[in-house]
Amino acid sequence: MNVSAKPERTRLSAEDWEDAALRLIADQGVGALAVEALARQLGVTKGSFYWHFRTREALLQAALERWEQYGEKEVISQIEAMPDPRARLPELFRRVAHELAPHRVYAALLKALDHPQVVPVMARVSQRRMEFLTNIYREAGLPADEALNRARLTYAAYVGFLQLNFTLGLPRISHEEFDAYVEHMIRTLTPA
């Protein structure tokens, strides 16, 4: 019998390594990103890795940029396409709340803010998202400074929620309780 680990023995590309790196980051954190571990997981050895990348740092960089690029564009454009500005905020909240998978990388990177490489990426992504939120709040009727502060508050709540639940697993909240929380959040953060 053939006991080889993975039957998929096709050749790998740099993108394959970057995707694998992002998956590993998503469920084990940036600290677990080791080239030999990744190689084992892909069914090859380090020899392959160092053909595609000059260093481990380069892989991290490439993976982060890849993640940053194909980001949250579809969500943003879909929300902006909604005709009624007041309806956008609740829709955005519910959407983000129920698609937790895409936020796993972001949550993992939140725990890796001591690595100098991830800081600028997270800064850019967070900045863009907050500007997006600020615009929505303005279109919902808030004056400029209020909209900015409300966006800060909302995004902070989002980030904190990721930490407390994903990472810390804190409230061990049930599904119904979670929905109630989201609706509460909509009521208190959305302008009446």
Add this chain to the structure above:
Amino acid sequence: MNVSAKPERTRLSAEDWEDAALRLIADQGVGALAVEALARQLGVTKGSFYWHFRTREALLQAALERWEQYGEKEVISQIEAMPDPRARLPELFRRVAHELAPHRVYAALLKALDHPQVVPVMARVSQRRMEFLTNIYREAGLPADEALNRARLTYAAYVGFLQLNFTLGLPRISHEEFDAYVEHMIRTLTPA
């Protein structure tokens, strides 16, 4: 000239090591907690360390428990001593906002949630704080479930703010802007 790092050459105790560890964690993160580095910083060598602690893990554990114990008791008791329940929330918010130093360890531990040792400590501390917040919201007039959700939201905003500012240094916010943000937060999160 004497160029030795620290002139204090008294003997050290386990508590000295724990305090030094917490300081190092506060400004360089848990990942930077290495015994030789700590020893250099204290003007001694590893030989000293391994007399006081069996392992590096033991030091981390002791430091975390020390931090957990001498926690935020004074703030909590002072807030609870206030006669008017409605006045407690704004006071708590302003207080926390302007005493950022004590939150540096918490912020550092937030980035270290991949270390199995810090998770339970952070879970306990966060849980206690959220229960405290929930009580305040109830005393301010919110029904039980509303109070719980509002506490979750508030604490998430706190955690997220620490990440976005301390760690990420994101908005590069000015002092006046920050005060305005705090007041905005009070207006939108405090029951009218």
Add this chain to the structure above:
DNA sequence: GCTGGACCATACGCATGAGTATGTAGGCCT
């Protein structure tokens, strides 16, 4: 004034993980 224990120095062993050097199998082009 001697001794035992607290506190620390020095010099190792050892595991892990990054990076390098070099050899090699298979597809593609001519």
Add this chain to the structure above:
DNA sequence: AGGCCTACATACTCATGCGTATGGTCCAGC
């Protein structure tokens, strides 16, 4: 059919950081 380039294997070097072994120094107390 021969050559070559891509993708990978194998076998190392090297740095870092934990932990250990052992010996030294200072001070308390009989």
